[in-house]
Amino acid sequence: MAPAPNRPTSPHLQIWRWGPAMAISILHRVTGTGLATFGLGILLWWLCALASGPDAYASFTGWVWADLGSLEWDGFGAIVASLVRVALKVLMIGLSWSFFEHLLSGLRHFVLDIGAGYEVDSNNRWSAILPVVAILLTAAFWAALLLR
């Protein structure tokens, strides 16, 4: 069936004026979609590699968390494989940021759900603060993981 002409449609980036609340709302959706696709894909790859033994696990870590200093760049195949490894490493860091961003904007939704935080000033303030906190949490997590 074709949609009736006067039905309300969802917000679009072209229609809405940019502001903190709108930005964190679309960030929530973008990070959620990224986590649900790439994030769950990596999660399954990790579990499958673990279940398949040490060689499969070494292959998994060699792809998603390669040592960037020892990548090979001789020949077309090696260049493509190295570019994929760099992209996967960026993806891993991006997914960790997406997780913390989606976590914090999701907690913001819980606050809004109980009817709090709708005043313009506090709404704008928290919408601007949370993405900064997400970046700090991402940095703290990787620091704790890599520097222990």
Add this chain to the structure above:
Amino acid sequence: MGNGTSIGRVRGLGSAHSGAHHWLLQRFTAIGNLLLMTYLLVSFLLLPNLSYMAVNDWLAHSIPATAVGLLVISLFWHAKLGLQVVIEDYVHESASKFACIAALNLAAFGGAGFGVFSIVRIALGAA
């Protein structure tokens, strides 16, 4: 839509009456994700390293295997609910929308099943 009468049009275009249930499940699975992702990330930080031996030995124990298994189910459930809303918002043609949501359901159940199977395999030490 409708048969031309105003009440028929209203009925055809009205609420599906399942939105609140979807909305609540999105929150319940979010709480599951929050607890179990915290467990997973803290476990990563507490493991001596993330080598195959360390991770496999950890995940083979009953509590980690149960927690990560439930995490897989909660994550795929939450992802399915969220992506469904994205599809409903941006895919306007009803046949495409139906096809996208059908494919999403297959992917969500397939992914969750595969993840749980992998954890069972790790926990029972098949590899």
